[in-house]
Amino acid sequence: MIDTNILEKLMSYCAYTERCHQDVIQKQYLLGVPIDEHDIYLAELIEQNFLNESRFVELFIRSKFNQKKWGRRKITQQLLQKGISQQQIDRCMEQAIDNTIYKEVLTQLVQQKLDQLNARLSTFEKRKKIYQHLQQKGFENYEILPILDLLIQ
Numbered sequence: 001m002i003d004t005n006i007l008e009k010l011m012s013y014c015a016y017t018e019r020c021h022q023d024v025i026q027k028q029y030l031l032g033v034p035i036d037e038h039d040i041y042l043a044e045l046i047e048q049n050f051l052n053e054s055r056f057v058e059l060f061i062r063s064k065f066n067q068k069k070w071g072r073r074k075i076t077q078q079l080l081q082k083g084i085s086q087q088q089i090d091r092c093m094e095q096a097i098d099n100t101i102y103k104e105v106l107t108q109l110v111q112q113k114l115d116q117l118n119a120r121l122s123t124f125e126k127r128k129k130i131y132q133h134l135q136q137k138g139f140e141n142y143e144i145l146p147i148l149d150l151l152i153q
Contacts, residue, residue: 002040006031010041014050018059022083024051024131054092057084061096069105074138103147106139110147129153 006028013019013027021042028038045051057079064070064078072093079089113130121129127148134144 001037002044003033006033007041007044010045010071011048011050014045017083018056019051020053020056020082020084021051053084054088057088057092058096061092064098065102065105069109069137071106071134071139071143072102073140077138103143106134106143107147107151109134109137109139110151114151 009031010024011028019027024045025038028041033041042051046100060079061075069117076086076093077088080086096122110130113133114126117126117129130148131144132150135141
């Protein structure tokens with residue numbers, strides 16, 4: 001019962017950029033695919049390698065870390081919202097982000113923010129502003145605090 005026209009549209013949708021299962025299901029709703037046929041299309045897309053959730057997760061992690069300089073917490077939160085399991089996220093996170101590079105990026109972000117801040121601010125105010133900035137970027141407390149201690153005294 002696969003409509004080749006719909007399948008071609010879904011293949012094109014997946015070929016444009018990596019997608020997760022939730023994205024494809026939403027697209028199927030937009031295309032008017034009956035709910036009981038969603039799994040059939042998903043299975044076909046997976047079989048033809050247009051849809052691969054682990055590939056999506058790894059690419060998502062790498063791109064958000066490299067381009068937007070997001071921390072692990074924010075990336076994890078976004079992936080959980082897309083319906084990705086915590087186990088899948090943890091497995092891919094270990095492979096996608098090297099710990100030393102993670103700390104280097106965090107150090108760079110601290111230095112950049114420190115350079116932007118007004119020199120008249122007290123050490124406490126600088127630490128607070130940088131800490132809040134890094135929290136919003138999704139970095140963990142146990143990663144932020146040692147770098148703040150090292151760079152701001």
